[in-house]
Amino acid sequence: MQAPIGIFDSGVGGLSVLTEVQALLPNERLIYIADSHYLPYGDKPNALVIERSVKLTEYLLAQQAKAVIVACNTATAAAAGYLRECWPELPIIGLEPAVKPAASYSKQGKIGVLATQGTLSSQRFASLLERYAAALEVVSQPCIGLADQIERGLLTTSETRALLERYLQPIQQAGCDALVLGCTHYPFIKPLLEELLDESIKVFDTGPAIARQLRTVLFQRGLLADQSSTHLPAFYTTGWPAQFEQVLHLLLNIRTAVQPLSLE
Ligand SMILES: N[C@@H](CCC(=O)O)C(=O)O
16 A cells, blocks of 8 residues: 555644645545644644644554655644654655745735744744845734634634734735735635735745645655555544534535544
């Protein structure tokens, strides 16, 4: 059996990355884990996010994963460095807010970033800004509660709209012309985002670049899947499978059984 690629997130957010990977690499076998029992990661202590990331990676390795995507900006900021120390041979692909392309696009020299508190207060994010946006004005906006709404499939409710309006306000007011979606949950509210944003603001997310990066890494290591193979992704959650099945259908139009997973 083909060795799989493991993908994990605190919940449904990483599905936005899974979609991009499936589109670019349709022959790969994918295993997706939503650590829903510990959601949201965004306001959890670093130590807990690291502990969970280690457990999830261990599980994926026990399933013979040939590469792991940390499909969560918060977990990447907290744990990617440590995971790479633990498994130096394993290709580990992390997600970072797309500050670099947004900064080079911006003509106003002003960009906005929507992300979790965990991501925005991380050392990794500080050095990302230092490297690529030192000369720019950056409006970093923590979006408390937004990932939870998306997790519950509430993509267009008045509460979600009100939250998003509130979080976009300082970014629009500052005159930003580029907006970075620094959390893998947020691409699922792109329609609402486009409705609320000025047309002049370009939106950046990381999913497509991650899929390309994965393809490069697998190619370099001779790990790309056989072109004749096709597989349905396998889905696991540490939370409630029935709830995850519902939101999986809503977000990706996939109807499949989700397996319960206990990783304590
Ligand atoms: N998927 C989110 C994490 C959301 C959360 O669990 O707070 C991220 O990319 O940061």
